[in-house]
Structures are given as structure tokens and as C-alpha cells.
Amino acid sequence: MSEKRKLIFIVNPAAKNGFSLRIWRKLSKQLIDIPHEVYFTEKTNDGAKIAKKVAMKDSNPLLIVAVGGDGTIHEVINGIINMPHVTIAYIPAGSGNDFARGFSLPTDPLKSIDFIKSLIDSPATLFDAGIYTTNKSGSGVFVNSVGAGFDALISMKGNRSKAKKWLNSISLGKLVYTYFVITELFRYRPTTLTLEVDGEKKIYEKTWFVTISNQQYFGGGMKIAPHANARDGEFNITVVHNLSKIKLLFIFITVFWGGHLKYKEVDSYNGREISIRFEQPVWVHADGEDIAETPFYVNISPKSWRLIQNAE
Numbered sequence: 001m002s003e004k005r006k007l008i009f010i011v012n013p014a015a016k017n018g019f020s021l022r023i024w025r026k027l028s029k030q031l032i033d034i035p036h037e038v039y040f041t042e043k044t045n046d047g048a049k050i051a052k053k054v055a056m057k058d059s060n061p062l063l064i065v066a067v068g069g070d071g072t073i074h075e076v077i078n079g080i081i082n083m084p085h086v087t088i089a090y091i092p093a094g095s096g097n098d099f100a101r102g103f104s105l106p107t108d109p110l111k112s113i114d115f116i117k118s119l120i121d122s123p124a125t126l127f128d129a130g131i132y133t134t135n136k137s138g139s140g141v142f143v144n145s146v147g148a149g150f151d152a153l154i155s156m157k158g159n160r161s162k163a164k165k166w167l168n169s170i171s172l173g174k175l176v177y178t179y180f181v182i183t184e185l186f187r188y189r190p191t192t193l194t195l196e197v198d199g200e201k202k203i204y205e206k207t208w209f210v211t212i213s214n215q216q217y218f219g220g221g222m223k224i225a226p227h228a229n230a231r232d233g234e235f236n237i238t239v240v241h242n243l244s245k246i247k248l249l250f251i252f253i254t255v256f257w258g259g260h261l262k263y264k265e266v267d268s269y270n271g272r273e274i275s276i277r278f279e280q281p282v283w284v285h286a287d288g289e290d291i292a293e294t295p296f297y298v299n300i301s302p303k304s305w306r307l308i309q310n311a312e
């Protein structure tokens, strides 16, 4: 069913080291004749707070467009989960863009505005989200993936790196992650992982990481979960365990096209309720944002948010 939506933009001016703001300045010129409101985030978690506030004060149909990277869309969806009058659209202006890839959206921000303008009042698609709960930092929503172990460590190191800012300014921000993969590989000690998936216990020795995916991509274009489907009411779980550092590096390369699944050290299956515990606490990320340490718990929230996705 088609509905008349109020258009709201939430812009993270800092995403990809200011690229997002430059994009927004260009895009806003194409919006002169369309009524809309704009809000700018100033710090972490503003995306969730602004989205929630806007959605709570207006019960009419809203189209909230997040402008920024995966962290920005992560925050905005956290603010509007389970609010049926809100539909989301996205302009990718960050360094990773896994959300745009995984939800089949245009990855060129300048093309996204035409896409959004043409579909502003068209029917939206309902998608699943994941809910994580940690012991120390409470709970939250994710739409791409959560992960614990080596991948979350690399994500944390990359997010905190000063070099990422500088490299982003010359569009080479992803190199930071490759650098940390290589340096941290020699320090990291894989440990025993205990998963409980829909009531079934699974123990993996020498585990590098576990990723629980709602859609296929993570880490800036790596196809970690080729079988993930954000509309099937399930997560796809990937465990990488019991392999040498050299083989991990080799498998790391194959993840870009999803070739890693054929190796015996990579386990992959679906699940809905998962508890994750490592022998020693390890880092946890949600949609590439650092959130906590293990243990934590994840469950699916089926069809809990709406996205302008395509013309069909």
C-alpha cells in the first residue's frame, strides 16, 4: 500500500572523515523543491536519539533517511525499531558501506537521492533485525552482523586508529583494517568458544571468531555469510576455528567472494537464539561498532523495521 510520507534526513557530518558532509551539501541542492527536515548528529548515539525523538513526536508516516556510514544507519535503526509508521532509506557516505551492499541499495551516494526521490511514497519492505544483550552494556539492535573475537578486535583497532582518518581522506581507509589483520594475527591467541544455538550446545576449540549475520557482508565488502537472508527470520552463523595463522590469512582473502565456506575450519549454519561465551572475554562488535566483551546473547526480531529498497 502506498502512503504519503514526511521526509526527514539524519546526517552524520563526520562519517568518512567529512566526506558525508560534502555529499550532503551536494545532495541538498537537489532537494530545494521537496519539503523536508534535516538533523545533524554531533556525537556517538545521536543518530538513535534523534530518530527516536522525531518518530515519537509524529505518528504520521515518516521516511527517515540516514546519511553516513554503517555506524550511522546502525544508530538510526536502533532509534525506530518496531515503529510501523517509520520507513528507512539510506544514503551511503561512510567508509565501509556493508549496509548498502547487503540490502541491495545504490552504493553511489549521488545516485541514491534520485532513487529515494522516485520511491518516497512507494511500499516498503519489512526486514529482520538482531537484538544483542550483554552483561555490562545492556542491549541494542543490529542489522548487518555482530561478531566476537579476532574480527571485533580488528574493528575496534580500526575505529580507534588515527591513521584511518587520514587514509579516509584519500579514500584508502580500508587499508587500516588490512594492516591490523596482519599485525594482530601474530599476537592473537584463539580460545575455546561455547555457543548455544536454539538450545543446542556447540563447543569449538582454538576459535578465531564467530559472526552472527543478518545479511551477507561485513568488514567493508567481505561476503562472510553468503547464505544470510535478512527476511527469513534467522541468522547465519559463521565460526572460524582450529587453523594456523597462515591458513587464516589465506582464508581471509577468499572471504571477499564467499569461498571460505568450503574449508573444514569454517562452520556455517542458521539459528534464531544464540548465546556466545569464550574461555577468556573477547571483543564484541555490532555492525562494526565496538559494544562490549563476551559473554553475550543474541536473538532475532523478525520483520521489525521497514526499508525503501527497490521498485518491485
Ligand SMILES: Nc1ncnc2c1ncn2[C@@H]1O[C@H](COP(=O)(O)OP(=O)(O)OP(=O)(O)O)[C@@H](O)[C@H]1O
Pocket: 012, 013, 014, 015, 016, 017, 041, 042, 043, 044, 045, 046, 068, 069, 070, 071, 072, 073, 075, 093, 094, 095, 096, 097, 098, 288, 289
Ligand atoms: N558530529 C559527529 N562527530 C564525530 N563523530 C560522530 C558525529 N556524529 C556521529 N558520530 C559517530 O561517528 C561514528 C562513525 O560513523 P559511521 O560509521 O557512520 O562512519 P564511518 O566510520 O566513516 O563509516 P563505516 O562505518 O561505514 O566504515 C559513529 O560511531 C557515530 O556515532
